[in-house]
Amino acid sequence: MSKRSLPRLLQxxxxxxxxxxxxxxxxxTLYFSFIRYVLNSTRRPEWMTPSxxxxxxxxxxxxxxFKTKDFWFAIQNSLLIVGSILVLTVxxxxxxxxxxxxxxxxxxxxxxxxxxxxxxxxxVNAVLWINxxxxxVLGLNGLAVAGLNHIIDGLRAFPVxxxxxxxxxxxxxxxxxxxxxxxxxxxxxxxxxxTPFAVLIFMTSLQSEDExxxxxxxxxxxxxxxxxxxxxxxxxxxxxxxxxxIQSIFHLSLYAEIEIVSRGNGNKNLPYLIxxxxxxxIGAASATGIFAVILANIVAIFLLRMVGKSLMD
Amino acid sequence: MxxxxxxxxxxxxxxxxxxxxVALIFFFPIFWMVFTSFKTDADAVKPxxxxxxxxxxxxxxxxxxxxxxxxxATNSVIxxxxxxxxxxxxxxxxxxxMAFDPSRHxxxxxxxxxxxxxxxxxxxxxxxxxxxxxxxxxxxxxxxxILVLCLINLPIVIWMLFTYFKEIPKxxxxxxxxxxxxxxxxxxxxxxxxxxxxxxxxALLTFIFCWNEAYWTVRLTTIDxxxxxxxxxxxxxxxxxxxxxxxxxxxxxxxxxxxLGWFCQKQLVQGLTFGAVK
Numbered sequence: 001m002s003k004r005s006l007p008r009l010l011q012x013x014x015x016x017x018x019x020x021x022x023x024x025x026x027x028x029t030l031y032f033s034f035i036r037y038v039l040n041s042t043r044r045p046e047w048m049t050p051s052x053x054x055x056x057x058x059x060x061x062x063x064x065x066f067k068t069k070d071f072w073f074a075i076q077n078s079l080l081i082v083g084s085i086l087v088l089t090v091x092x093x094x095x096x097x098x099x100x101x102x103x104x105x106x107x108x109x110x111x112x113x114x115x116x117x118x119x120x121x122x123x124v125n126a127v128l129w130i131n132x133x134x135x136x137v138l139g140l141n142g143l144a145v146a147g148l149n150h151i152i153d154g155l156r157a158f159p160v161x162x163x164x165x166x167x168x169x170x171x172x173x174x175x176x177x178x179x180x181x182x183x184x185x186x187x188x189x190x191x192x193x194x195t196p197f198a199v200l201i202f203m204t205s206l207q208s209e210d211e212x213x214x215x216x217x218x219x220x221x222x223x224x225x226x227x228x229x230x231x232x233x234x235x236x237x238x239x240x241x242x243x244x245x246i247q248s249i250f251h252l253s254l255y256a257e258i259e260i261v262s263r264g265n266g267n268k269n270l271p272y273l274i275x276x277x278x279x280x281x282i283g284a285a286s287a288t289g290i291f292a293v294i295l296a297n298i299v300a301i302f303l304l305r306m307v308g309k310s311l312m313d
Numbered sequence: 314m315x316x317x318x319x320x321x322x323x324x325x326x327x328x329x330x331x332x333x334x335v336a337l338i339f340f341f342p343i344f345w346m347v348f349t350s351f352k353t354d355a356d357a358v359k360p361x362x363x364x365x366x367x368x369x370x371x372x373x374x375x376x377x378x379x380x381x382x383x384x385x386a387t388n389s390v391i392x393x394x395x396x397x398x399x400x401x402x403x404x405x406x407x408x409x410x411m412a413f414d415p416s417r418h419x420x421x422x423x424x425x426x427x428x429x430x431x432x433x434x435x436x437x438x439x440x441x442x443x444x445x446x447x448x449x450x451x452x453x454x455x456x457x458x459i460l461v462l463c464l465i466n467l468p469i470v471i472w473m474l475f476t477y478f479k480e481i482p483k484x485x486x487x488x489x490x491x492x493x494x495x496x497x498x499x500x501x502x503x504x505x506x507x508x509x510x511x512x513x514x515x516a517l518l519t520f521i522f523c524w525n526e527a528y529w530t531v532r533l534t535t536i537d538x539x540x541x542x543x544x545x546x547x548x549x550x551x552x553x554x555x556x557x558x559x560x561x562x563x564x565x566x567x568x569x570x571x572x573l574g575w576f577c578q579k580q581l582v583q584g585l586t587f588g589a590v591k
Contacts (some may be wrong), residue, residue, distance in 0.1 A: 006496060007410035014407035014471060015422065021464045022429045025444070032439070091565045098337055104329035112575050113340040119574035120343065123545040128346050131551075132556055138358045140345070146360065188426070196339065197585070204395035204582045216438040242586045253433045256527035260549040271435035271528075278439050290437030300431040304424050 019170055026293070033060050033286035040280055050282075060287035070273055071288065075295075078269040080107045080217070081187055082251045086244055093198025093243065094236070098228070100199075101206045118196040126260035129189040136173040145173035179266035186257045186267070194250075198243045205239040245303040270295070343571070350560035357556035372561030379555075380562045385544040392455055392530075392540060393523035396462035397516050400470045404465075405512070408474035411550045413486050414561055423475065425470040434465075434528050445533065455538045458530055462523045472518055477511025478504070514580030517573060524570050541566040 034048045036054040047054055064071050100110055117125075136142045148171055148218035155165040209232065217227050258272045268276070270292045277285035349357050350372055356362040376382040411419045441461075442452065451457040485507065503517045505512065527542040534543055545566060548559055574581075 007414035007416070010406035010410040010496075011422070012405050014426075014467060017403065017464060018426055018429050018467060022432060025440035026432070028440035028443070096332075099335065100332045102328060104332060106329075106333065110332050110336040110579070113336040115578050115581075116340055116343055116571055116572065119521060119525075119571045120567050121542055122568065123531075123542045123549075124346075124526045126494060127545055127549055128342055128563060129560065132345060132349060132560065133342060138556070143363065144361050179364070185336070192342065195341060200578065200582055201586060225408050239586070249431050251437065253528065255435065255548060256531070259531075260546060263549075271433060274435040274438065275318070282439055286436075287438055289433070289438075290493055292433040292436045296431045296433050300428050304428060 003034045029286045029293075031286075032057075033290050035283060036060075037282040038280055038284075039282065056283060060283040061290075064284050064291070065286045068284075070268065070276075071291075074268050074270050074273040077183060077267065078252070078295075081183060081190075081250065081254065081269055083189045085190050085194065085251055086247055088187070089198045089247065090243060092191070092195045093202050096195070096199045096233075097206055098204035101203055114199055115196045117193050118200075120193060122193070122256040123260065125189050125193055126186075126257040129192075130176060130185060132184055132263050134176040134188075136175040141176075142173045145171050152154050158251045176261070177265055179262075182262040182265055182267040185261050186254070189257060189261075190251065190254065194247060197246075199248060201239050201243055202236060205236055209235050248299055248303060252299065343567075346560045347564050348558055348560075350564045352557045352560075354555050354557040357560070372558045373565070375558065376562055376565060379445075379558050380544060380548070382544070382562055382565060385539055385541045386565070388455060388458075388538055389524055389540040389542075390463060392458040392538070395459045396466065396523045397519045398544050399459065399463040400467050400517060400519055401512065404467060404470040404474055404515075405505075406500065408471050408521065409504055411471075411475050412478035412481075413417055413483060423472065426471055430465070432467045438532060441529075441533065449550070452533060453535045453537050453539075457533055458538050461529045461533065462526060465526070466519050466522055469584075470515055471524070473515045473518070474508075474511065477508050477515070481507050510580075514577055514584060517577045518581060518584045521570055521574060521577075 026100060032050060034049060034056060035052065036044075036056045036059070037050050038044075038047050041047050096114070100107065100114070120128075131139060133139050134141045136145075152165055152168055152171075156162045158165075174181060176182055213231055214227055217231060222230075253271050254269060255271045255275070258267065259275075262268070262272075270288065274285050274288045274292065277288060351368040351370070352362065352366050353369055353371065356366045411423065444451040445457055449457075456568070481504070486499060486503060489503045494502065522541075526540075527546065530540045531543050531546050534540070545563060548555075548562075
């Protein structure tokens with residue numbers, strides 16, 4: 001066996017498996033996106049089996065782009081959800097990492113408590129938040145608002161300040177099951193789950209920061225903010241890039257949370273829209289799938305170029 | 314200097330308190346889930362029983378009857394374990410070759426592998442359902458779940474192992490070659506003992522990802538191979554009727570993983586950042 005062929009042989013199973021996993025379903029999606037293919041049709045039963053004779057060309061793409069308003073809404077919502085999660089987790093993660101990057105009593109326990117949400121399975125995360133916490137009647141959200149109303153009611157009985165409080169209307173709890181509010185609920189629960197991840201990475205990075213540089217800056221009379229701005233932030237550029245990349249991979253295909261929080265209420269991202277089409281119109285689902293692949297590729301090229309460079313050296 | 318000292322003394326007292334408050338806020342939802350799991354379904358929705366109630370274990374006792382918990386838990390354990398094992402069996406030789414005998418394409422192969430992870434699952438959902446239902450007769454089998462979990466985690470497994478292996482001095486492996494050790498011997502007797510810690514934390518993280526996966530496990534199963542994700546997803550909207558028992562089954566679904574996670578939180582960083590953050 002030649003010197004070069006053995007390493008190649010060792011990689012072969014992994015490469016072949018991933019190649020099959022990527023190419024076989026994807027080429028089927030591509031094929032289905034060009035034909036008329038539905039799961040149930042009494043009027044046109046011939047559309048129920050995939051066949052080249054049902055060729056539709058770019059018709060499915062046209063249908064998805066121009067005949068449904070859901071597509072643009074789903075894209076916009078996907079970007080809103082992913083974008084908000086990224087911004088919030090990076091800001092919160094930085095703040096908390098700086099906060100606990102010092103020694104204090106119980107630091108180990110604080111770390112353990114903080115990281116815990118990251119290990120909660122997404123299905124449990126969503127069920128827990130939308131029911132036990134955010135439910136407008138029975139969840140903590142509803143109970144807290146009811147309690148507040150009760151207190152205000154009590155204050156109305158008092159002289160003088162009672163007049164002031166009697167002008168207050170009853171507070172209505174926010175329901176997180178409407179279209180827009182359930183997107184906020186999804187953002188909230190994912191931020192809760194992924195901020196610990198950002199904290200962990202930023203903290204690890206902060207610990208490797210060059211302390212002598214900071215001391216020198218202190219001697220030169222730099223204040224805390226300018227040390228943070230000019231020394232810490234550049235040091236954190238790479239971990240921030242990585243937090244953004246890993247989270248983009250996971251959140252562009254966010255599904256379980258949306259399925260659990262918003263089934264049928266109109267809040268959807270791209271994967272969820274594909275899921276809806278898949279219940280009948282496979283052609284449209286496949287065309288939407290191809291758009292999702294294109295979107296993911298744009299993000300992937302951008303991110304891999306950014307991160308790939310720093311990973312290899 | 315006096316002002317600086319005063320400032321930091323003030324800070325020394327304040328920051329730990331703030332850190333504790335933040336940590337408790339983040340942990341609160343988990344605490345609340347566990348707390349609620351000890352209430353009866355009736356107590357769980359009564360404001361007067363918010364904090365004061367008679368704790369009960371009935372939700373845990375009835376978990377088998379109410380939710381058939383053990384069937385789903387067994388599936389989760391079996392599929393996550395075997396998917397992790399398969400991913401390692403395929404991943405260790407590949408990462409070994411890439412780390413110790415890289416070619417000019419190794420970097421591209423690694424980046425390509427990572428890019429398969431970015432392929433949106435939803436885009437290939439129907440073909441997978443179609444193939445496994447109509448042709449392969451694998452729909453709703455544990456084997457299918459194992460295969461899919463293995464494939465979606467393989468890129469991360471290879472990346473993680475690659476970063477761990479890269480830190481082993483090449484000379485050690487070369488020395489083995491000089492002594493005429495076979496490739497299999499090199500992996501078994503030199504690489505695996507040296508990289509044991511890295512392999513173990515890769516396995517632990519992969520297991521966690523498999524256990525928590527909630528797209529393919531929900532969509533490619535109905536009953537026979539359904540995992541805990543599917544169980545919880547199926548009980549998504551109890552309308553307040555079953556908060557107690559739902560909290561209990563959720564706690565049982567996440568507790569093993571949270572505890573595992575506590576033990577591997579340090580490795581998590583190196584694993585998930587592919588060694589780029591140290």
